[in-house]
Amino acid sequence: MAKLVVHKSPPLRGSIRISGSKNAVLPILAASLLAEGKSIIGDVPNLKDVVIMQHLLQHLGVTIKWSKAKSEIELITDHITEYEAPYDLVSQMRASFLIMGPLLARIGKAKIPLPGGCAIGSRPVDLHLKGFSALGAEITQQNGYVEAYADKLKGSKIYLDFPSVGATENIMMAAVYAEGTTIIENAAVEPEIVDLANYLNKMGADIRGAGTDSIKINGVEKLTGTTHCVIPDRIEAGTFMIAGAITRGEVFLENVVSDHLKPIIAKLKECNIDVSETEKGIKVCGRNNIKAVDIKTLPYPGFPTDMQAPFMSLLSVAEGTSMVIETVFENRFMHVGELKRMGAQIKIESRSAIIDGVKKLTGTQVKATDLRAGAALILCALVADETTEISDIYHIERGYSEMEKKLAALGARIEKIK
Numbered sequence: 472m473a474k475l476v477v478h479k480s481p482p483l484r485g486s487i488r489i490s491g492s493k494n495a496v497l498p499i500l501a502a503s504l505l506a507e508g509k510s511i512i513g514d515v516p517n518l519k520d521v522v523i524m525q526h527l528l529q530h531l532g533v534t535i536k537w538s539k540a541k542s543e544i545e546l547i548t549d550h551i552t553e554y555e556a557p558y559d560l561v562s563q564m565r566a567s568f569l570i571m572g573p574l575l576a577r578i579g580k581a582k583i584p585l586p587g588g589c590a591i592g593s594r595p596v597d598l599h600l601k602g603f604s605a606l607g608a609e610i611t612q613q614n615g616y617v618e619a620y621a622d623k624l625k626g627s628k629i630y631l632d633f634p635s636v637g638a639t640e641n642i643m644m645a646a647v648y649a650e651g652t653t654i655i656e657n658a659a660v661e662p663e664i665v666d667l668a669n670y671l672n673k674m675g676a677d678i679r680g681a682g683t684d685s686i687k688i689n690g691v692e693k694l695t696g697t698t699h700c701v702i703p704d705r706i707e708a709g710t711f712m713i714a715g716a717i718t719r720g721e722v723f724l725e726n727v728v729s730d731h732l733k734p735i736i737a738k739l740k741e742c743n744i745d746v747s748e749t750e751k752g753i754k755v756c757g758r759n760n761i762k763a764v765d766i767k768t769l770p771y772p773g774f775p776t777d778m779q780a781p782f783m784s785l786l787s788v789a790e791g792t793s794m795v796i797e798t799v800f801e802n803r804f805m806h807v808g809e810l811k812r813m814g815a816q817i818k819i820e821s822r823s824a825i826i827d828g829v830k831k832l833t834g835t836q837v838k839a840t841d842l843r844a845g846a847a848l849i850l851c852a853l854v855a856d857e858t859t860e861i862s863d864i865y866h867i868e869r870g871y872s873e874m875e876k877k878l879a880a881l882g883a884r885i886e887k888i889k
């Protein structure tokens with residue numbers, strides 16, 4: 472099994488280009504199922520999750536050409552030949568469930584394994600299913616599979632109990648061909664929802680209000696493939712900002728949308744990190760005294776849960792005591808045990824973590840328990856004395872494109888070994 476070996480590194484310096492967003496490209500690839508013709512998606516990140524989505528779409532009859540050199544995927548979606556998704560693919564990636572809305576809308580049926588929980592929580596799909604039912608789909612669950620059927624979906628008013636990102640995306644996609652108007656209330660407002668709506672509208676959908684908590688979808692007759700470029704990954708950007716800050720380096724990020732990074736930039740500034748925004752990107756300069764801050768994760772535009780673990784790495788070496796409250800997922804502190812093995816002083820009380828900043832971390836063998844936990848370990852390893860060996864790095868490769876190469880280009884002493 473591959474591992475990352477990380478040595479204490481000098482302050483990181485230089486520029487890097489942030490890749491296209493994982494959480495935008497996955498629903499966009501699923502949405503391609505809705506259209507006839509050809510779509511070309513640009514700035515596709517080279518991620519394991521994109522490979523899984525590629526295999527899933529191919530299984531359903533989509534012809535795909537992925538030019539990694541051009542970061543571009545071409546999809547021909549004229550014929551959808553299958554409506555059942557294989558367990559071995561869905562079980563590897565929860566975002567696979569996002570094919571249900573498009574399949575239901577395009578061919579009126581879908582059979583998909585329940586994605587199940589993962590290291591960060593139980594992650595049910597009840598809100599997705601309630602939305603499909605409200606649109607008139609017949610939903611059954613048997614032997615771990617969800618089946619959905621509908622002759623013709625009908626527009627409806629749907630209130631989400633929680634602004635779930637995935638449920639908003641899945642329902643929005645299901646509703647594009649529904650008869651009449653669908654309104655999703657208490658919808659998620661993440662930038663990735665807006666990117667998906669932009670792609671759908673370019674294909675001929677009539678969606679208004681994406682990016683607000685009330686999204687209106689007027690059903691249309693036909694969608695046709697189009698060209699679309701994915702937004703930059705705000706979580707990858709935040710992770711590299713912390714890499715610059717924690718090593719007291721100077722890192723310039725290209726291909727970022729400052730607006731999407733507001734909650735992260737605000738907290739970095741509160742920590743005494745110098746962040747400056749220019750037209751071309753964002754510069755981060757780390758200083759010696761990193762200050763402790765409190766953080767509470769929330770749906771956008773609050774502080775993103777996906778940045779909670781990486782930010783905790785910075786707080787582990789800050790001056791003073793910080794408190795991190797995780798409100799989005801019920802079990803997203805799996806990284807804490809591993810950070811403690813490196814010398815971090817962290818106590819967990821229910822959904823809060825109390826972090827007493829330390830002067831020194833020490834490298835050892837640690838395990839990436841999930842994607843962002845893995846990123847958090849890399850960040851600590853960059854400043855830890857001695858060497859850190861990180862195993863189970865397939866989690867990291869799900870969502871970061873060639874992270875070790877990008878960090879090494881900034882001067883990090885990191886290598887991947889088989």
Ligand SMILES: CC(=O)N[C@H]1[C@@H](OP(=O)(O)OP(=O)(O)OC[C@H]2O[C@@H](n3ccc(=O)[nH]c3=O)[C@H](O)[C@@H]2O)O[C@H](CO)[C@@H](O)[C@@H]1O
Nearest residue numbers: 494566594595596597598599635636637638776777799800
């Ligand atoms: C591929 C993708 O885009 N993943 C992101 C997406 O995940 P995902 O779309 O799974 O996250 P949700 O916004 O749906 O989940 C938020 C909370 O709602 C709960 N919930 C969700 C759906 C449902 O039917 N019932 C229910 O109870 C979840 O268990 C969780 O506690 O948004 C999360 C929250 O910003 C991010 O951490 C993930 O990186």
Ligand SMILES: C=C(OP(=O)(O)O)C(=O)O
Nearest residue numbers: 565566591777842843870
């Ligand atoms: C939780 C995450 O992703 P996913 O929803 O794909 O598991 C993440 O990106 O941190």
